[in-house]
Amino acid sequence: MTMPSNESRKRVKIMVWFLVGTILFMFLPWTQNVRSKGFVTALRPEQRPQTVHSIIAGRIEQWYVSEGDFVQRGDTVLLISEIKDDFFDPLLLERTRLQVDAKLQSAFSYAEKVKAQEIQMEALTANKGLRIEQATNRLRMAELKVKSDSIRFEQAKVNFDVGVEQLKRAESLFEDGLRSLTDLETRKLRFQEVQAGLIAAENNLLSSQNELLAAQIELNAIENDFRDRIAKTRSEMFSAMSSQFDAEASATKLENQFSNFEMRSGFRYVLAPQDGYITRAIQVGIGETIKEGAEIISILPANAQLAVEMFVEPVDFPLMRIGNKVRFIFDGWPAIVFSGWPQFSNGTFGGIIVAIDNFTGDNNKYRVLVIEDPEEDPWPDALRIGSGADGIALFNDVPVWYEIWRQLNGFPADYYTADEKRANKKKS
Structure with missing residues (x-):
């Protein structure tokens, strides 16, 4: 039984229109995408939920x-x-402060002792100069006296020689009868005086030499005495300086301990x-x-800038680029989604990729961080950290037939950069 011609033509028209519609549909733009699960978090690390720890045991x-x-x-x-017995004392800070003050006073006392010994060294040095000058003058006087007594001794020797000759002549003249015995005895008495003068002059010379030696010994003794006294004072000064430094080091250590106690009490x-x-x-x-x-x-920090952490498979990781667009379906906000036509979707929110990890996490996926797209509607005010998010990463716009062909052949999606996307918009 054959069908009426009008029915046949009607079906042919339907098939033709269906074929035309299918062909037109194949050339419609399709936005390639990758879906991924994630959750809401904070963009900055310090704005994310944190735990507060106790610095001390208690x-x-x-x-x-x-x-x-x-x-x-x-x-x-x-x-x-x-709960530690080292810190049970309720007056721990006050007593530690007293120890610090005591050590500081000890260091101050040693510093004053060092100053006193420096003054003593200056006085010893000045006194040494005066004593050496005085001893030097005495030595000079002794040298001059030796020289003077030496001249007198030489004069006494000349007088002695003259007296000997005169005595010989007087004896010769007495033997010849030219002089009286009285004159000879007078000459002998004078000779005794000359001989006594020689002995006295020699004695004075030896005494002057002894005084010269004593002056030299005194000068050396002054040098040695003041050297010993200055060395002893310097040694005591260095000992006081060492004690001062030890006291200052102990005071610094106690101050550090006091600061630690003070900080600990605040903890x-x-x-x-x-x-x-x-x-x-x-x-x-x-x-x-x-x-x-x-x-x-x-x-949970307040006023955090929200972001979404979503995780993508390694096969999709090369497609991710910073600046790419992402659509989100947040838990609790109903949405009607057409994955290939995001412009017709309702209830989704826009985002922009700002960070991509270069290593996989514990779930063997790559983490992608997405923030709110300033060009889209703002994210809901009631959105909180920890909420679930279903992300749809948007890629290149291609015809439907190309997407079907790509899916059948298992080829990856075509990615784009933000600059390329803006350039395409300007051209359109």
Whole structure:
């Protein structure tokens, strides 16, 4: 049974229009994309959720916040007390300060002693100069006296020689009868006086020489005496300087210890590191002991610049470029998505890739960090860190037939750079 001609023509028209529509559909633009799961985080590391640790070991005494409270930077979160016996003393800081002051006074006393010994050395040096000058003058006087007595001794020897000759002539004249016995005896008496003068002159010379030797010995003794006294004073001064340096070193060490005690006493109060919300108390109760570096609470920073961490497969990693566009479906916000036609999607939010890791994480995927696209609608105000996000990384615009052909052959998508995308928009 044959079909009526009008029915046949109708079906032919439908097939033709279907074929034309299919052909036109094949030439429609299709945006290549890669979908990936992720979650909302903060762009800057310091704006991400963090835990507050205890710097010192202690015992929980009092809580000042509860979970969900908003705290500002520097607000007191927790008070802990000491559990180490080295820090039990309630007057530890005051007593340590007294020790520091005592050591500083000791160092000051040694410094004053050093100054006194420096003055003593200056006095000894000045006195040494005067004493040496005085001894030098005495030595000079002794030298002159020796010279004078030496001249007198020579004169006495000449007088003695003359007296001997005169005595011989007087004896000769007495034997010849030319002189009387009285004249001879007078001459002998004069000769005795000349002989006594010679002996006295020699004695004076020897005495002067002895005085010269004594003056030289005295000069050397003054040099040695003052050298010993100055060396002893210098030794005492260096000893005082050594004691001063030891006292200053001890004072510095005590000051360092005092600063450590003072800082440690401040660590008994656990403070909020930045503005944020208390999300969870890890250590709880009163009287519970905690170790050094133990986690106490977790804080969610306020006013963080949100970003999305999404993870891509290694096969898609070469397609990622900084500046590429990404569409997101956030948990809790319904959306109608046409992956190949993002312009027709509703309920999605735009983003821009700002960072790409060059190594895989624990899940053997590469991490990509995406921020809000300033050219798109802003992300929801109620979006919070930790929310899930389904990312659609957008690549090049190609015809539908090309995308089907690429998928059938397993070829990678065509990537583009931000500059190329802007250039394409200008051309269109």
